[in-house]
Amino acid sequence: MIDLDQQIRDGLVDASADVGASRPADLAFRLVAIRTRRRRTTRRRALALAAAIVLIAGMTVAVAGSRHGDQAQVITGPGEPKGFADLGPGWHVLDTGPVPGMSRAVLAWTGHELLVAGSGAMYAYDPNTAAWQRLAPPPFEPDGMVWTGEALVATGQSSTGGAPALSAWWDPTGDQWHDIGTVPVAPGLVAAGSRGPTSNDYGDSLVWTGQRVIDSTHGAVLDPGSWRWSDLAMPSNVIAYSGLLTTNPVWDGHELVISTFGTQAGLAWSALGTSYREVPGVPAALTGEAGVSRNTSAVAAAGSVVLVPGTDTGRAAELDPTTGSWTALPRVPGMRASEGCPKELASVGEDVLVAPCDGSDPLFLRGGRWQTTGPQPDVPADKNGFAWHGVWLGVDGAVIAWSTSTDAANEVGAPYVHAEVWVPPAG
Amino acid sequence: MGAPVDAESFAREAADLYTRLCRVAYLLGGDRGLAEECAQEALARAWQRVDRGATLDSLEAWTTTVALNWCRSQLRRRGAEARAVAVVAQRAEPTTDDDRSAGLSTEVRDAVVALPFRQREVVVLHYLLGYDVAAIAAVAGISTGAVKNALFHARASLAEQLGRARAGDEVENER
Numbered sequence: 341m342i343d344l345d346q347q348i349r350d351g352l353v354d355a356s357a358d359v360g361a362s363r364p365a366d367l368a369f370r371l372v373a374i375r376t377r378r379r380r381t382t383r384r385r386a387l388a389l390a391a392a393i394v395l396i397a398g399m400t401v402a403v404a405g406s407r408h409g410d411q412a413q414v415i416t417g418p419g420e421p422k423g424f425a426d427l428g429p430g431w432h433v434l435d436t437g438p439v440p441g442m443s444r445a446v447l448a449w450t451g452h453e454l455l456v457a458g459s460g461a462m463y464a465y466d467p468n469t470a471a472w473q474r475l476a477p478p479p480f481e482p483d484g485m486v487w488t489g490e491a492l493v494a495t496g497q498s499s500t501g502g503a504p505a506l507s508a509w510w511d512p513t514g515d516q517w518h519d520i521g522t523v524p525v526a527p528g529l530v531a532a533g534s535r536g537p538t539s540n541d542y543g544d545s546l547v548w549t550g551q552r553v554i555d556s557t558h559g560a561v562l563d564p565g566s567w568r569w570s571d572l573a574m575p576s577n578v579i580a581y582s583g584l585l586t587t588n589p590v591w592d593g594h595e596l597v598i599s600t601f602g603t604q605a606g607l608a609w610s611a612l613g614t615s616y617r618e619v620p621g622v623p624a625a626l627t628g629e630a631g632v633s634r635n636t637s638a639v640a641a642a643g644s645v646v647l648v649p650g651t652d653t654g655r656a657a658e659l660d661p662t663t664g665s666w667t668a669l670p671r672v673p674g675m676r677a678s679e680g681c682p683k684e685l686a687s688v689g690e691d692v693l694v695a696p697c698d699g700s701d702p703l704f705l706r707g708g709r710w711q712t713t714g715p716q717p718d719v720p721a722d723k724n725g726f727a728w729h730g731v732w733l734g735v736d737g738a739v740i741a742w743s744t745s746t747d748a749a750n751e752v753g754a755p756y757v758h759a760e761v762w763v764p765p766a767g
Numbered sequence: 768m769g770a771p772v773d774a775e776s777f778a779r780e781a782a783d784l785y786t787r788l789c790r791v792a793y794l795l796g797g798d799r800g801l802a803e804e805c806a807q808e809a810l811a812r813a814w815q816r817v818d819r820g821a822t823l824d825s826l827e828a829w830t831t832t833v834a835l836n837w838c839r840s841q842l843r844r845r846g847a848e849a850r851a852v853a854v855v856a857q858r859a860e861p862t863t864d865d866d867r868s869a870g871l872s873t874e875v876r877d878a879v880v881a882l883p884f885r886q887r888e889v890v891v892l893h894y895l896l897g898y899d900v901a902a903i904a905a906v907a908g909i910s911t912g913a914v915k916n917a918l919f920h921a922r923a924s925l926a927e928q929l930g931r932a933r934a935g936d937e938v939e940n941e942r
Contacts, residue, residue: 344926345894351875352794352895359802360789 424467424761425737433717434740434759437472439463441757442744448485448492449735450512455492457482458744462510476515480506486546486553488564493546493553495523505558509567520567526559528574547591549611554596556589561613572613581607587636592661593643599659601636601649602627608661620664622647626657637685639734641692648672648694650681670709674698686732686739691764693732693739704764716741716760738763781810784827787896788834794891795838797880809834831896831906835888878928886921889914 445458454465455475462475482494483505492510507520547554553562559572575581584606589598596613599606603621610616636649645659646669654671674696675681683695684702692705693713703710733740741760788806793799809830879890888907892898900918904911 344922344929347929348875348879348890348922348925349894351872352879352891354872355876356790356793356895359793359799360786360806 423737424735424740425763427738427761427763429763429765430714431716432761432763434465434761435470436757436759437463437465438474439472439757445731445742445744445757446482446485446494447731447733447740447742448487449733449740450487450492451489451736454733454735454740455485455487456742457485457494476510476517478510479508479517479519484546484555486548488548488553489550491564493520493548493562493564495546495555507562507569509564518567520562521569523555523558523560524569524571526571526574528571528576528578529559547589547596549591549596549613551611552613554609554613556596556598556609570613573609573616575607575616581605587638587647590638590640590645592640592645595661597638597640597645597659597661599638599645599647601647601651601655601657619659619661620666622657622659622666626655626666626668628653628655637682637694639685639687639692641687642690646685646687646692648675648682648685648692650677650697651675652677669705672696672703672710674700674703684730684732684741686734688734688737688739688762688764693734693762693764695732702762706764706767713762718758718760780826781814781830784830785810787827788830790895791831791891792834792838794876794879794895795835795884795887797876801838805834805838808837828902828906831892832908835907839884839888874929875925878925881928882921882924885909885913886917886924889917890921890925893918 439456440459440461442458442461445456447457448455450464452466452468454467456463456465457478458481460481461477464473464475465471466473478494478496480494480496482496484496485492485494487493491512493507494510495505495507497505505523507523508517509520510517547556553564554560554572555562555569556572559574560569561572562569581604583602583604584598584600587598587600589596591597595608595610597606597608597619599619599621601622603624605621606619607616608619636647638648639646643661645661646656647659648656652675654673654675656669656672658667658669659665660667672682672694676697678697681697683697684693685695686693693702694704694710695702700712701715702713704713705711731740731742733742739762741762743758744756785806788809789802792802792805796802796805812833813826813830879887882890885907889903892903892906898906900911900914903914907914909917
């Protein structure tokens with residue numbers, strides 16, 4: 341009679357004996373590649389060598405026509421709010437209605453609807469009617485989405501993972517997804533030793549410039565007229581800009597800017613992605629001690645680029661891309677030099693909203709000082725620092741704070757979804 | 768262990784953990800690709816922290832915790848638990864006398880993969896890594912009582928499953 345415990349022990353050892361035995365010859369290289377392609381959870385981090393991303397600015401234009409097809413289903417919400425701004429200043433819980441729990445989600449704002457995709461589903465929320473509508477699900481798990489004014493572009497991974505990244509666009513009129521193909525990796529990045537990430541960074545991965553969708557993670561530019569990708573212009577010495585990996589790019593209304601909170605020069609691309617220029621690094625007098633931070637979140641507000649790094653000093657700065665001049669911002673309370681700090685950063689109008697790292701209430705910058713927004717109605721537990729995934733998105737007159745998790749309590753249970761809206765005070 | 772000071776030294780230590788994490792993840796999900804990705808993810812996250820100056824009390828414990836959470840999330844996200852069950856079903860074919868040894872490990876693996884995730888992770892940590900109840904509780908983020916409870920039920924299920932498989936084998940051999 342075989343002892344059960346010994347049988348289990350031997351069985352598990354034997355069953356996994358040949359797994360992971362042929363580990364990469366150079367694990368360090370693999371780690372670099374993985375680190376640079378991995379998603380952000382609580383902070384924005386751009387990936388691949390030269391570039392990066394983000395920002396959803398100037399998203400206008402209405403979604404025309406009606407949706408149809410088997411996927412479309414109108415579900416009416418409570419019917420109370422008439423636009424986010426009409427909710428009144430402060431934080432409000434957003435009824436997520438039929439939206440199922442998701443392990444993660446990506447958001448986009450069409451100008452009048454909030455699109456939420458993740459875990460094999462996509463929904464639209466109209467704040468004017470407080471109604472949710474189920475839409476055709478993306479053909480893959482999206483890592484990034486951006487609204488072009490007429491269509492939604494998404495990139496992500498196949499269900500089985502692995503390179504390369506996939507892309508597709510969604511037609512709001514027909515509620516249909518159309519394949520674009522794999523996202524190419526710019527030769528400049530390949531020459532620098534990167535094969536490109538398999539996916540984009542969360543939500544920050546795609547930027548609409550008004551003419552092109554730029555995926556600076558892969559160094560690729562998408563023309564919505566032909567739905568074809570081309571290469572993003574890259575410096576020949578792209579490796580010299582690897583320090584920009586620690587921040588996310590933003591669209592300031594004229595250029596795609598990526599700059600980190602350090603003296604190293606940043607880069608700014610034209611709307612077509614065919615040319616770029618250097619932008620000045622942050623003066624040493626503003627950064628304080630050398631090598632302030634490896635984590636920097638960036639956001640565009642009123643034409644400027646605001647950088648909030650994760651440091652114990654709370655230093656922050658603002659770039660006027662037109663003049664290249666940097667201005668020190670008031671120090672942000674509650675910051676730390678740690679991963680995932682600041683927790684979130686977003687802008688709405690001229691207001692910049694930040695979630696500090698000491699657990700205190702979010703802050704917004706106005707009148708030359710950081711002011712508290714007051715407590716959020718419900719802040720999800722931050723189990724192990726990565727159990728839940730948060731996304732903040734500035735929309736018309738408000739910031740959407742969207743949280744998802746399947747491990748909110750580190751338990752096997754129902755997936756989690758929670759959303760809140762912050763409306764800035766008047767004045 | 769103390770915090771590695773640079774990427775090179777970290778990679779050396781991480782390499783020792785890579786195989787372990789792969790095996791844990793494989794037994795949790797039944798997918799080699801997922802297992803490798805899980806191990807890499809855990810090590811990459813650890814490296815991110817170390818690279819930024821954080822000190823990890825135990826690289827093994829930290830990466831194991833990350834691996835468990837990440838693996839669990841991925842399994843749900845990808846529907847891989849369903850795939851794992853399908854894999855188990857495909858592999859549940861009669862074995863011959865020649866591969867009797869492989870059959871034993873297959874039975875155990877399939878029985879473990881069929882357990883609920885919580886029981887599965889407790890079993891893998893206990894029997895594969897040799898963790899005691901306290902260590903499992905710390906790594907999995909649950910109470911020692913929950914660990915004992917999961918181990919008790921898992922062991923009972925495995926006894927039943929493996930007993931049934933053994934009985935089936937004996938019937939096959941008699942034919």
